[in-house]
Amino acid sequence: MMQNTREVEVTFLWMHGTLALALALLIAGVGMAILAMVVGAVRLTRLDRRRH
Incomplete structure (x- = not known):
């Protein structure tokens, strides 16, 4: 996570913004879990x- 600090543009449904790549990946992983x-x-x- 310390290496993926570059900002990326994130678009999800009607929301748009920029976020650190590591944080975006973490949110995606937690959401999938x-x-x-x-x-x-x-x-x-x-x-x-x-069964019943």
Whole structure:
């Protein structure tokens, strides 16, 4: 993270701005981890309901 301090332009939906590359990558990684946990939880819930 210490090496990726260059500013990059970020555009997401209607939001625009500049951000340090390391921070943008961190936010993207955390967002994907949260999405994976939500999808996994939904899948486990559906499988559990089928089993009963």
